[in-house]
Amino acid sequence: MIWGWLYQESGRISELFAWHLGLSTLPVIIGLLLAIPLGWLARHLGLFQAAFLGGAGLLYTIPSLALFVLLPLVLGTRILDPLNVVVALTLYSLALLVRTVSDGLGAVPPAVLQAASAMGYRPAARFLLVELPLAVPVIAAGLRVAVVSNVSIVSVAALVGTPQLGLLFTQGLQLHFLTPIIVGIVLCVLLAALLDGLVQLLANRLTPWQRKGP
């Protein structure tokens, strides 16, 4: 470790960290917002559910580097555009979260739904105020996986040149210099732990009944 280098480069490193944070969280947020209606749809399409979830799983098989390279072809963007990374990771997060949202909604006991209907909840209100909150623990588990693996996948985008912590790895190899590589790995793991903790904290806040249980 060469601490002088770290001090000298701290400005650029924090910039890369900010990029990394944005590139790994934004796709999860968009993915979740899309996955909630799609997960609901998957549950209510009956026969189509298997095909629907299978399609989402198929997306997950495409290697990340391949997706980063192919998306410009589809979107008409330039290869360096961070948008490619955002879209690719949104697709991954979506593929993972559609399944979790649909599983989470499926885990809500039917008796609870009947009780809510009997109390006069209309379908939309029942979904937003009863089903979704009760599905939070399962959805949060999926979110944790999505956010942690995103942090790791974002660094791969360094190979096409998108700015984020992964650039420290390519720089380290080119210069045969260990400090940026170690700094990059440590910051990636810290960021993953931080975001993972944040999701857990939010999930705890949203599910007060889980803490009071016996």
Place this chain on the structure above:
Amino acid sequence: MVSWFMDPEHWGGPDGVPVLLAQHLAYSGIALFVACLIAMPIGLYVGHTRRGVVVVAGVANALRALPTLGLIVLLVILLGPSFASDLAFVLPSLIVLVLLAVPPIMAATYAGIGAVEPEAVDAARGMGQRPLQILFGVELPCALPLIFSGLRSATLQIISTATIAAYVSLGGLGRLIIDGRAQNDYQQMAAGAILVGLLAFAVDLLIGLLSHLFVSPGLKRHSRRSPL
């Protein structure tokens, strides 16, 4: 794009698609094999005795956060000087591939064994089967659907990461992407990406087929029960 694939020059010689594909499959196959050798016994042991579940699950989750690219680059610089020629980048890449594949296989194996209905195990014990007979005759076959799903995610991750390892001069289809980037040849990059994607699809399909062949028909109803 089509013209790239039609050009016979891209299909022959030492840098041709068949050679790169064979390299990609060779690295992935070796890594998967070694990962199975490490992960399966641990998974079977933890699942059967239910000891060490917390440790295994914790390690599996922590490894998910490690940035692969950083790990490969780190190992190349650390181990590179101690090995001659090709081994200097092949060995670090293989280590990382194995490291990535062990957690999903291990987790799926112990979860699969752990989820076997206790009645089935009790019945086998009542019939006088010994622990090892129970493990390989009852628990393992019942756990196969989940084990295959773990193998599937491990294999896809290996294929994906082997692509990345082309950056440290490993062969395989990733070469097309990395070299294409260096030469600003988008055609070649896209061709590499398509080939890698197709390879992943094909392997995914193959594992699905194997799982279909090996899982006992009586268990098929349960196979979608717990997604990993």
